[in-house]
């Protein structure tokens with residue numbers, strides 16, 4: 589994939605605004621996320637018109653396997669194609685910013701995987717550029733699209749658990765358990781200066797702030813890793829973290845903590861958030877997304893998608909009959925459907941946008957600073 593760094597919108601080279609009402613997507617990146625995004629575009633009635641990858645061969649294999657019309661050797665050529673309305677950036681992290689800027693410069697809408705950029709300043713620039721270009725610019729904090737996450741958010745907003753006092757949980761995976769296993773995310777020039785936090789801690793923080801409507805204002809973090817080298821020959825020196833633990837306070841006075849790990853044997857994708865208030869508690873587990881645990885002194889039980897009192901926002905995202913579990917891919921399908929709705933001019937509830945990507949980039953820098961300097965750090969406001 590040949591991409592030169594673009595630092596500002598190049599209005600002169602824009603191929604014109606995307607076609608109103610259409611969702612013709614370019615997918616850049618042929619890995620797991622490229623596949624998930626492609627399925628979501630189709631499930632939402634859109635079309636993937638072209639794909640580009642890290643090599644022409646990979647792009648062609650992906651094209652053939654996924655029934656896509658064109659494979660492009662040059663990602664920028666695809667980004668600028670007149671028949672592309674939305675660019676989905678699913679590449680390694682260091683290409684997120686230049687590709688998103690190129691897409692915005694060409695008048696396209698963008699769905700860019702997180703982290704939006706490998707540093708907060710670039711994420712800020714992207715957020716500003718998207719606003720000025722008046723394009724829909726989305727970062728897939730996709731767990732927001734589980735109906736039970738929306739239910740937790742609606743209940744907290746309605747005061748059903750009282751004043752929130754405590755939030756805790758974590759995000760645990762094990763796919764980096766063995767040091768022989770290498771991955772581009774481990775290389776800081778490609779993945780960025782934070783790994784476990786940037787990759788999955790960002791999801792946890794986004795979910796906390798989305799569900800509670802509150803903001804983390806200060807963090808105290810520590811980071812650790814289980815191996816200083818990776819790869820079959822142990823040839824890659826590792827500088828990023830496998831593990832993060834942090835405690836935090838919020839603007840609303842909530843205290844809490846979270847554990848983030850990519851090396852917890854047996855844990856595949858376990859994102860858990862438990863929030864307690866003066867009247868009740870709620871707990872969501874991404875690996876059991878069909879229910880929300882609701883605890884109280886007098887009543888404890890689970891809420892499911894067929895609860896007659898389900899909030900309208902949760903009901904809206906409940907797309908399959910109960911008993912037919914709705915999961916990770918469905919969240920992406922809903923995210924793309926809401927992106928299409930935003931492009932068509934509506935303002936769907938809870939669509940995660942570049943400002944949310946900037947927010948987690950700012951949080952990531954605060955977490956790294958806290959861990960490095962072994963002190964509490966006030967989280968700056970993200971404002972673009």
Ligand code: SOE
Pocket residue numbers: 761787788791857
């Ligand atoms: C790998 O850790 C990964 O694919 C993340 O990058 C995603 O954001 C998460 O949803 C699943 O795990």
